[in-house]
Amino acid sequence: MSELEEQGVPKHLTKMSENFDRWYTDVIRMTEMADWSGVRGMMVVRPYGYAMWELIQRAFDDLIKESGHENAYFPLMIPHEYFVKEAEHVEGFAPEVAWVQYAGPKPVLTPPTTWTDAEKRQQEEGWLAQPLVIRPTSETIIGPVMKRYIQSHRDLPQLLNQWCNVLRWEMRTRLFLRTAEFLWQEGHTFHATHQEAGEEVLQILENYREVAEEWLAIPVVKGRKTEVEKFAGAEYTTSIEAMMRDGLALQAGTSHHFGQNFSRAYEIEFSNRENQRELAYTTSWGMSTRMIGGLVMAHGDDSGLVMPPRVAPVQVAIVPIFRDDDSRRTVEEFLAPLTADLKGRVRFKVDRRDDRPGAKFAHWEIRGVPLRLEVGPRDVEAGQVTVVDRLSREKTALPAAGLAERLTAMLEDFHGRLYQRALDFREQHTYRPKSKQELIDIYKQGNGFSWAPFCDRTECELEIKAELGVTTRNQPFKVEGEFGDRCIWCGDPAKTVVIFARSY
């Protein structure tokens, strides 16, 4: 028996070390987080996965409410006329938008084969004179609407957010990471000055960092995107970037400064203090269910998920162990006051399913539940419970008295160790190549982050992408140590330091 098998590696889960992509898909489906739906590129988020999303939502929602943001809701469909107004934005999103061009009045019972003929279209009832776009993001509907509500500098700032779904017609899809439809939040804010909008962008980015690091235990790098990687229509884009356990980067949240680009296109004007008409300064920012994919890939191991406690739907799984009705009753009686005490303090589940303990252990292990409590006759006799840690796999006995406090502390500690492990992993896979050849060698052999000086020229960046399959992730705000003053690729004077990596 190998070491891994002794530790209870799931029977049908592909090992992470053997095939990371396969492992990822296996884990998500075996843990019942999500599944494909039969609709191309669109997934079903199952209760265990959705519970994670709800916890992430709550964490972020609380943060932005604290700074005065309010939730609202805007339509799923955007009139074509609105959508096309900001040229750069349209160009960026056009390839992946879906259109609605037909609606009623006749029920569609058979595929409309004749509609391929453009001339016939116009004659048939139901073809929309003004086609609708299904939102890939909502700038182009929120702009024209907000224009009506913004007249004076007294109407600013407007700090809006909406939780919704969006649609992007993706060709290569993967559960949570890239699906045609996904859930996210999109914030849209309107300001009287360029500087205030800039502060907003950074504040939200800091909120994203907090969600990633303090809730999901995923260390991230905050920074600014290059011209090539920025959001279509933005003046600049900032992001948080995380490293997955295969060394690839994942963009986990973005925050954009639009300057006056969108307010110019949508005529969002206000009268300033000097009673002059001025265009508003706007921002937008988003974080999606992709975060859940990041959580899986940042912390998982050969045995499945490892859940960060603060967003774990189940933090403690309790497995009662008994031989017969008598010992069952004894264990339940022992458990009753304990679970009463735990209620409201930790998210726990007593697994009373009619199954063997070993099967239950495996069940909760692959789901990444941080702590597992085994409570059997031996424990009852000793007035204790046995707790097993998902990360270290250590088994320890805890006295029944003061259990809630003890578990709460262990969950906090678990979060810290998980974060540290992810951070250590990132450090071990972060490089500082000194030459073009070194950079090439890194990605010939493997993956990871490479910090390097860069000229910030589009041609140069595209060349690197074409030759190495590596893109710039961002230009970190905090750069430690010395870097050369020449671009690592072309040798021209460097303008910035960037992180290069392959990415999801």
Next chain:
RNA sequence: CGGGCGGUAGCUUAGCCCGGCAAAGCGCCUGGUUUGGGACCAGGAGACCGCGAGUUCGAAUCUCGCCCGCCCGACCA
């Protein structure tokens, strides 16, 4: 969107070349024995063979079209 591969019971697949009773393991249900790391025995249910056309006396099997998924390349939260 191009190149390659696949879709047969809830899941994983065999059968397909060479057309002729749809099969196995896991899972599920019932009963029994078990229960501190994925149990065992016995019985049972479960399939429009991805969808649609065609060839044929006969199609899971051959042909064409479509849909869905996976892998590899061009675009992306």
